Amino acid sequence: MGELATGAPAVALLGVLGLLVGSFLNVVIHRLPKMMERQWAAECAELQGKANETETPTARYNLVVPRSACPHCGHVIHWYENIPVLSYLALRGRCSQCHAGIGLRYPTVEVATGLLFAWVGWRWGFTFTGLAWCGFAAAVVALACIDWDTTLLPDDITLPLLWAGIVAAALGLTSTRLPEAVWGAVGGYLSLWLIYWGFKLLTGKEGMGYGDFKLFAAFGAWFGWPALVPIILMASVIGAVIGIGIKLVGRLREGGYVPFGPFLALGGLTAMVFGPAAILAAVGL
Structure with a gap:
């Protein structure tokens, strides 16, 4: 249904797309629980009548901002340091500034998502059905990691x-x-x-x-x-x-x-x- 590509081209296209989506899933896995915690804290403050008290405004925090940074030194990660898998290998799994270790979780999620997307490409091709199952796989990978962590x-x-x-x-x-x-x-x-x-x-x-x-x-x-x-x-x-x-x-x-x-x-x-x-x-x- 709605074939855009099949065979090896579909496997390659969806495999690369999976690597990119996997990189984004790392952001979701890390930030979504923190966003939920902030929301719960705001709701608790509102219920306690503290929502209008003078407080230092918190910076925006969502899946887009702020830009990804090293949790150890605060170094903002440049685009060329965020290429799925390749950047991890080039940096030898360490921050380019403070050389603190980068968790193996990041490339693992990228590779796993890439492989799942590539399999979908082999099974269903680059079709609307294939894209639907890619969405399914991405959501499930994110949920598995978030639940394991939190x-x-x-x-x-x-x-x-x-x-x-x-x-x-x-x-x-x-x-x-x-x-x-x-x-x-x-x-x-x-x-x-x-x-x-x-x-x-x-x-x-x-x-x-x-x-x-x-x-x-x-x-x-x-x-x-x-x-x-x-x-x-x-x-x-x-x-x-x-x-x-x-x-x-x-x-x-x-x-x-x-x-x-x-x-x-x-x-x-x-x-x-x-x-x-x-x-x-x-x-x-």
Whole structure:
């Protein structure tokens, strides 16, 4: 549908686009939680009647401004220091001014997004369907990293992702029929909601957050309700393997809590790449 390029050109074009989008996702992953914190602080101040008190105005902070800078020395990053992957390699993973280390997360997100976009180009070509799945992949990568860092799954991403899945189904951009997408969203949300409350009633603890419900609902919208079981199964397997590995190396965070969102995200990406049926076949179901 709406083919702009296929084959190797589509893979190359979307692969490069993925690298660029991955660079932007690094900004989203870092800044969006901070933007949410600022918004919460402003809302709390307003509720406490402190919004009109004389305070030093805070500088604008969003996904565009201020320009990216080294967190150690404040050096503003020039465009040629921000070329995906290549700049990291040229700088040898260090700031050009203070030589502080740059986290490996940055090129990893860029490469991962580039590979996912390239795969989409191979599978669907540079088409409207391909672009829709590129958007899906970018949103899921951002959500996985944000949840891992902060245990938050922002509504600013999960809810548009959910609605985008329903709209994509309505426009025929996915193989999911609209009724399957709608019931997939309903089933995805309610299934984890019921598990959450069942676990809380039995243990008095919260096993997951509401963001997980919304993310699973989004997957239901994109893949349809029949895909919910294989996705949650894959997420659980990935979570168990990684969780055990983290525990063995003694790197569990305080409280021993590991967010479920990143594993759910990996389950969704696995379903995109291999298909829900292949997941069931891989585990003998």
